[in-house]
């Protein structure tokens with residue numbers, strides 16, 4: 676392609692982009708964004724400086740669009756934002772697929788309006804200070820990525836809400852002071868999961884042997900809970916596992932021996948306790964089980 680035709684194409688693209696900006700600036704979604712801006716308190720954040728009616732919408736920080744000009748994504752992670760999350764306004768954006776609000780100082784309850792965000796595929800509200808329960812939220816049912824970790828959520832986690840989210844790839848709810856609960860066995864039917872972070876969130880009872888069905892798992896962390904019983908042998912079916920973290924849970928040392936890893940030796944491992952025997956991982960790929968942290972209490 677000649678330089679001239681390349682620059683013509685770039686010019687066409689810029690004109691299209693500019694027209695798109697004008698088109699969406701006149702939509703209801705502008706008003707919705709301005710409502711969101713008003714509801715969120717942001718003492719130090721200058722992230723909203725660009726969110727002005729006089730500025731083209733496509734110049735708003737943290738917003739991304741679909742080809743038709745509707746809003747696809749809001750990313751306001753790590754911006755020192757406070758106050759409660761205005762899900763009532765946010766979930767009026769009917770094409771919204773990504774909402775990333777992690778690593779802020781949001782607090783207050785998660786409102787029931789979350790269920791109106793029916794298109795969401797990615798929800799990150801982790802690393803905040805909600806200090807309340809997680810409401811029932813069976814819709815958005817198409818969620819693939821769900822981060823609620825380390826956000827001071829309490830009470831019972833509504834496990835039923837995620838039973839229909841069969842597309843889940845990442846589920847991270849650890850580091851929250853939930854009420855004690857048994858391992859949510861329904862998780863084992865979420866076969867696309869590759870990241871399951873349930874450390875330090877008051878889970879008790881056994882690791883179910885069906886965990887071996889989650890063959891896409893790369894990361895499995897169950898540390899710092901109240902679990903007991905044995906590590907099921909079926910864990911050795913998780914051939915993609917890269918990081919297995921089971922520290923500080925009261926597993927049975929001896930009911931089934933699991934100590935020696937006979938293949939795919941982890942690069943880093945920390946073992947403690949009195950167990951002996953072997954758990955055979957039939958993988959030889961070399962990257963397998965990069966980190967294995969297991970200890971007995």
Ligand SMILES: *[C@@H]1O[C@H](CO)[C@@H](O)[C@H](O)[C@H]1NC(C)=O
Pocket residue numbers: 696731734
């Ligand atoms: C977007 O904002 C920047 C800085 O505020 C400005 O320089 C630029 O011209 C704006 N772009 C459009 C398309 O208005």
Ligand SMILES: *[C@@H]1O[C@H](CO)[C@@H](O)[C@H](O)[C@H]1NC(C)=O
Pocket residue numbers: 777778799800801802822823824825847872
């Ligand atoms: C915790 O949530 C953040 C996003 O808020 C994410 O980046 C991080 O990976 C999560 N940690 C774990 C261990 O899942």
Ligand SMILES: *[C@@H]1O[C@H](CO)[C@@H](O)[C@H](O)[C@H]1NC(C)=O
Pocket residue numbers: 813835836838839
């Ligand atoms: C899951 O889906 C089934 C069938 O669509 C429905 O009957 C059930 O109420 C749903 N469960 C939840 C918790 O939404």
Ligand SMILES: *[C@@H]1O[C@H](CO)[C@@H](O)[C@H](O)[C@H]1NC(C)=O
Pocket residue numbers: 827850851852875899
């Ligand atoms: C467990 O989670 C609590 C918050 O619920 C946090 O304060 C604590 O540091 C976490 N413990 C570990 C070992 O990460």
Ligand SMILES: *[C@@H]1O[C@H](CO)[C@@H](O)[C@H](O)[C@H]1NC(C)=O
Pocket residue numbers: 863864885888
């Ligand atoms: C686990 O996988 C096996 C074989 O694919 C299947 O028969 C079984 O029903 C699955 N169990 C669960 C709880 O999904």
